[in-house]
Amino acid sequence: MCTGEPGLGGWPQPRCTSRTGGTSTAYRSQPVVEDVAAPARYVHCTFTEVPPGSVSVAGEPVEGPRMVGLIHDGRSPEVRARLLHGIADAWCAVTGDAKSDGAIFLHEVPRANVLEDGEILPEAADDPVAAHA
Template identity: 45%
Template structure:
């Protein structure tokens, strides 16, 4: 269920290293949450230079919005910090060059494989997996 969408500037390091970023994000999500890797989706949207803004001014960098099922505040804090570090390792850029947002939703607000999803802590019961 986790869905990580990146908005990257065309030609940027992030745009050139999508596969590496996706692998790093997937690995990190699974290590922190215990979810299987086939649960993790990553998407990249490339925009031309001058299409990302900060304080009303064009700004370089990468933006990420991650949707996950409800988790504890402690886990979300750890996950977000580790995702930023994973992105930095995959791109070679400092974590100050990325802006990330993590949004959690109840399981029933996600639909996958023909069903509404259970809460994250119910995965092992519903699927036999952790």
């Protein structure tokens, strides 16, 4: 289950890391794109399970999920903040995890640095599909 908040341009390439047998396993079959404003063909989701103790913060093991999302560049700080909180809230609503147990990192990628379906993505101003961004 990796989602974005409607109307925010979605979360086109999330990577979700959680402990083996954790909550992500049970929710993978849910539609990944149900809450994402981006066209479904732009949404790629990867789940990685790691053994307990494989993820640490300040040298201490943590159990909560870690998510890294690649998004197209150009979103305002307010939109990025709403996207981060929307993703966390959606995850917690489905899994029951506490928001404070996880971490989410967004990385902006220039559209010119993305090749999908054999095509380099056009800049948002030149892409009619990017109206959601």
